[in-house]
Structure formats: structure tokens, C-alpha cells
Amino acid sequence: MPGIKRTNVLSGLTVRDASRRMVASLPESATIEQAIRYTIKYKVNAVLITDDAREALGVVSKTDLMTAYYAGLPTASSLRQIMVGPPLFCRVHDPLDSALDIMFSNRVHRLYVHEQGNDPNHAVGVLAYPDIVGLLYRYCHRCERSVGRTKRLQPGEEDMETLTAMEVMTPSVEAYGEHSTLLEVMEGLAAHRFGAVLIHDKDRLPVGVISKTDLMIAYKRGVPVDAPAGRIMNGPVLSCEHGDPLVSAIRKMIFSDVHRLFVHKNIPENIVGVLSLSDAARVRSGCCRACVTGRIRVEDGM
Amino acid sequence: MSVTARDVMDTRFQTLSPETSIAEAVRIFKQVSEDRQQKVFGMMVTNDRAELVGMLSMYDILMLIRPKHTHIWGEMDDIDVSGFIAESCRRAKSILVGDIMTTELVTITPDAHLLLVLDIMLKKHIRRIPVLEGGKIVGIVYISWVFYHLMERITH
Numbered sequence A: 001m002p003g004i005k006r007t008n009v010l011s012g013l014t015v016r017d018a019s020r021r022m023v024a025s026l027p028e029s030a031t032i033e034q035a036i037r038y039t040i041k042y043k044v045n046a047v048l049i050t051d052d053a054r055e056a057l058g059v060v061s062k063t064d065l066m067t068a069y070y071a072g073l074p075t076a077s078s079l080r081q082i083m084v085g086p087p088l089f090c091r092v093h094d095p096l097d098s099a100l101d102i103m104f105s106n107r108v109h110r111l112y113v114h115e116q117g118n119d120p121n122h123a124v125g126v127l128a129y130p131d132i133v134g135l136l137y138r139y140c141h142r143c144e145r146s147v148g149r150t151k152r153l154q155p156g157e158e159d160m161e162t163l164t165a166m167e168v169m170t171p172s173v174e175a176y177g178e179h180s181t182l183l184e185v186m187e188g189l190a191a192h193r194f195g196a197v198l199i200h201d202k203d204r205l206p207v208g209v210i211s212k213t214d215l216m217i218a219y220k221r222g223v224p225v226d227a228p229a230g231r232i233m234n235g236p237v238l239s240c241e242h243g244d245p246l247v248s249a250i251r252k253m254i255f256s257d258v259h260r261l262f263v264h265k266n267i268p269e270n271i272v273g274v275l276s277l278s279d280a281a282r283v284r285s286g287c288c289r290a291c292v293t294g295r296i297r298v299e300d301g302m
Numbered sequence B: 001m002s003v004t005a006r007d008v009m010d011t012r013f014q015t016l017s018p019e020t021s022i023a024e025a026v027r028i029f030k031q032v033s034e035d036r037q038q039k040v041f042g043m044m045v046t047n048d049r050a051e052l053v054g055m056l057s058m059y060d061i062l063m064l065i066r067p068k069h070t071h072i073w074g075e076m077d078d079i080d081v082s083g084f085i086a087e088s089c090r091r092a093k094s095i096l097v098g099d100i101m102t103t104e105l106v107t108i109t110p111d112a113h114l115l116l117v118l119d120i121m122l123k124k125h126i127r128r129i130p131v132l133e134g135g136k137i138v139g140i141v142y143i144s145w146v147f148y149h150l151m152e153r154i155t156h
Helices: A032-041 A062-071 A096-106 A129-142 A182-192 A212-220 A246-256 A277-283 A289-293 B022-036 B058-065 B082-093 B114-124 B143-155
Strands: A003-005 A025-027 A046-050 A056-061 A089-091 A110-114 A125-128 A175-177 A196-200 A206-211 A239-241 A260-265 A267-276 A297-299 B042-046 B052-057 B128-133 B136-142
Touching: A025 A032, A032 A046, A032 A062, A032 A212, A032 B058, A056 A062, A062 A182, A062 A212, A089 A096, A096 A110, A096 A129, A125 A129, A129 A246, A129 A277, A175 A182, A182 A196, A182 A212, A196 A267, A206 A212, A206 A267, A239 A246, A239 A267, A246 A260, A246 A277, A246 B082, A267 A277, B022 B042, B022 B058, B022 B082, B042 B136, B052 B058, B052 B128, B058 B082, B114 B128, B114 B143, B136 B143
Parallel strands: A025 A046, A089 A110, A175 A196, A239 A260
Antiparallel strands: A046 A056, A110 A125, A196 A206, A260 A267, B042 B052, B128 B136
């Protein structure tokens, strides 16, 4: 009986197509302060921890660094104290789709890459969500049916093919007042597994954002954890309109070097959701429905 | 007579503080370059006790400004890049020298042989090396100074 195999734009691509060869790594004796500097300087969300032979021992992510900040560990502490291990690996020639499945099922944001036949604990690259989304974006851009290439819509005409930000966003936003403490913000980030929270003023109008990167910088600079959120927040709030095409939102995230955009409805002050690169990666196809429905193929003998 | 780091080091140097903002550091780079009539692309970073704690180079600053996904830009001929550059520069302004400086440093003493200094620079791809004596900074050796010193010998 013939089976149906669903494919998407990632089908046929391998880890090699989307991974980066530059792996930010530090020895386990390095300090938390060094790891924070690496995350800022190399714009990475995690650092691989290796031994003297450059064998992977563990990973220290921004979440781990935030936990250390929350726990009051001095930044001179060694990474050995906070690293999580062992790191998850995939192979250079693995299908990108299966690597993404591993990331979802293990709830991790990156996989380290090793060469087939070589030492499985020696990382030659790293695969992370932003790289996959970047690849999707490039694919969509080249597509003849890309939103950027199609005709302009007439007033009142709806573009049924285009996925919008509101369809993919997470429709809840964690928000804190300017006077909430960093401790409260960190508790919220950890509880909801968010990368950033919205900060609002006394009138509940959004005035800034605190991301894990902002918390890292505060940690490094010795800001006390009971300091108010307003002291370290970043403004203005970067957002998109809820009806914006997903491709536009992805473009804004990729080129602004941010991992999430808040989504507003009608006016920028009315934040209704948050859209992350992980959300975009979860959609998997490009940004048009045509990508999914047009690429189903029937294969005999399956 | 052997030639050492002492013979090629620059003893007139200015340093940055880890608390200096990147915007201010760029201004200092520019000012020193004008004062010295020589482009300065990297400076030593010292703490309150004038001890060497890091180095900041033009490369470190450019790394900070460069968006991570620049490789996609090559085929993006339909977007206005100028806004993204302004955004990158705006965000870089709030970063401090201490946030991105390099702390894994290679240093030499004034007695280091010139060829050893050259070897270190080539092997480790570094363009400037601080010279310390008893833990105190006494100078800095630039790869250009090493080059011109050696070229003088070739041409004579």
C-alpha cells in the first residue's frame, strides 16, 4: 500500500548545510566571568566546556549562567561548578530534520557536531536554531513564490498563502514592572523557559525588555540581584504587527541579532504575544503554506 | 649584539580602563592615532593599580558590531541594511571594554630576542605584544615596528 511521506524545505539538507564550524569553547577551569565575556563577544548562547585534549565535557548556557547569578556564585567561580553534561552531538551528514527532532525531544537549543568516524566527543561545529531559521529564510528568499516576489495585494484582498506572526507566536507574555527585582525577573524566566521578559511602567505600558544577555552583563558588572528591573532593561521594545508576514518578522530578528520579537496588535503598546526563532523553527517549512502542501509526495512501497 | 624587544618596543603608550565604554574607547583610539600620527588599532587595558588585565583591538569591536548572520546578507539585495548597522552600533555603545576585551594574553619581557618575538607574533597571529618587567608594563611591541626594524637591516 502506498504511503505518504511528508517533506518540508529541510528535507534533503544535512547538518553540514546549517551548522557553524566555529565552536566557542573554554576549559572547565575557566571562570564564569570568562564565559560571560565569550557569550557577549561571540554572540553565542552557550559555551562548550572541554578538557585538555579538547574532548567535550559539558555545556554552560546563558540559562546556567543566570542560575549562577540567582544563586549568588562569585563570577570568579570555575565553570566546572555550573556546567551541564554531557553535551548532545549529531553528525555532519545527519539529516537536518532529524537533528531538529533531537533538539525538540531533548528540549535543547543546540547540538554539537562531530565528523563521522572521528572522535564522537570532539566538536567540529555547532548547530543552533538561529542557523536553521537563517537557512529557511534564505530558502524562502530564493523561492519564486516568496512573499517578497509576489504581486502587491489590492485593498481588501487577503493573501491566504502567507503565514503571519500571530499564527506562530506564543500568545502569552511574561511581564514585570520597572520596580520588580532582578530576582523576580530571573524566577519568571526560569519558570516559563523564556529568553526575555517585557518590562512595563506603572501604567502597564511596555518600556523595555530584559533578556538573559542583559542579566549576564549585569552579573558581570556586579549589579545586585535585588536591583530594580528598570536599571538594566533595554529599550525600546522591538516588536512587529500581529498580521505581519512571518518572513518579515524572521528577517527583522535575523538582521537585528535578536532571538525574539514581541508581537503587538494595532498599536505598539498593545503587546499580545512573543515570537521566537524557536517558534519559527518549529514551523519548519518556509513561510508560505504552499511550502507544506505543495511538497507532499506519494512514494510507492512505503 | 643581539636585538631584543627593548630595541623595538614603543614606550609611549596609553591604556584603557575595563569600565570605559566602547564608544569612549573608539574616541580614544582616534585621538591617540591623531596625536601619534600613526593608526592605533589596539590598546592595553589596565586596572586601578596599573596592572595589565586585557587588550582591546579593533577586531574585538568589529566582532561586536557584526551581525551574527551576515553570511545571509550576500543575497539580500532588497533590504535596507543601513537601519541594521545603526541598530548594531546603538547596542554596542552600552558595552564596556571589560565586557569584550581579550584576557588570554601573551606577554614578553624586554630581554626577549627579536626573532622570538617575531615567532610568537606569526604563530599566534597577534599584532601587538605588551612588554612587562617585574609585572609592570614598560612598553608594547607592534608587528609593524618589528617589520620596519628588520627591513632596515635588509636594505642596509
